[in-house]
Amino acid sequence: MLIKLELLERIEEKLSILADAAKYDVSCSSSGSNRKNKNKGLGDTGAGICHTYTEDGRCVSLLKILLTNFCIYDCAYCVTRKSNDIKRVSFTVQEVVDLTINFYRRNYIEGLFLSSGIFKNADYTMERLVRIAKKLRQEHHFNGYIHLKTIPGASDELIHEAGLYADRLSVNIEIPTESGLKLLAPEKNRQDMVKPMEYLRNKITELGEEKRIFKKTPIFAPAGQSTQMIIGASGETDEQIVFMAQRLYRDFSLKRVYYSGYVPVSCDNRLPNIGSAVPLVRENRLYQTDWLMRFYGFQADELVNRQYPLLELDIDPKLSWALRNLSCFPIDVNRAALHLILRIPGVGVRSAQQIIMARQYGALDMEQLKKIGVSINRAKYFIICRGYKQIYSDQAAHKIKQYILATSQSKYLRRHCQQLNLF
Structure with missing residues (x-):
């Protein structure tokens, strides 16, 4: 009994730490998936499920956690950077599965958003994320929403397998500019981020066309792929951010680009404005601009350009x-x-x-x-x-x-x- 209590306390501690670390990832809304419950499975993913509200106004929630906050990288803007003096913990594959199922049975959640720091290498981490989704789908017949973060540098085979079990996959582009990425995350390679996005675009298109002909074609990432950019950590202008978003939508057929304002989580002389976060209104203006490009027919250079490189904060x-x-x-x-x-x-x-x-x-x-x-x-x-x-x-x-x-x-x-x- 005492051992069981200690295990529960340990899992509760992990959950507190890894859920708190996951809050900086904002790309976890609007699935657009439609995974139906079959053979008396567990859960059901309706179209439009999201982190806070569905399209019909229902308030729902996801279990949003990291698999681990260990990381081999030392990105200046990241709370889990290896040089940060924080307590390091990791979930096992089975712990994440058990948490998801138990939370779902208690009506706490309707799905899982799972990201991770990178321990050992990309494939080692990605393989564990895939195992979690696979166990949920195959062993527990879980039909709820699953969003997996794709680890840059992971093999195509693992990314493909992830797409068979997850509703949405996402690869964080991190910093909008190449120069900013080299400054703040010199160990990371832009090509490692672009490669899985290209693979997902091609595979989603390919299997989508096959699905129209062959009904038994497997479902692959039905909610598509998304990405996230950190705003304000490298001094980029709104023009650079918006033009990058336009390229991402055009080149990779993304469902969404998310904008996460830089939050000072560590001290580093490469970071601007230590002690102050990016104003939320700037995020809001970027989302409004994104909306104008996606649904109103605007081009990036109409909204921001060399003459007007910054969005006006006081008006939309x-x-x-x-x-x-x-x-x-x-x-x-x-x-x-x-x-x-x-x-x-x-x-x-x-x-x-x-x-x-x-x-x-x-x-x-x-x-x-x-x-x-x-x-x-x-x-x-x-x-x-x-x-x-x-x-x-x-x-x-x-x-x-x-x-x-x-x-x-x-x-x-x-x-x-x-x-x-x-x-």
């Missing part, structure tokens, strides 16, 4: 673009194509689609746009609709000025509006 990037491109406005919502309506501040994707549908039955006015879900207080400065026409006269410019001053105290934006002769 869509409004910032609109103010820099007033020649594109006003837009007639009753005549313009969908891609133009999507560029109006205050109009979301769903609202734009509803405008296209509703205007088939008659011209839309302000009241109807409001009912559709358009943010009129923002959109009215950029649109034409039935009974309303925005003309950029002195009076209209004054209204825009008042709106901006009411919603932002940015000296940069005031100066920019002066350059556009809005004031």
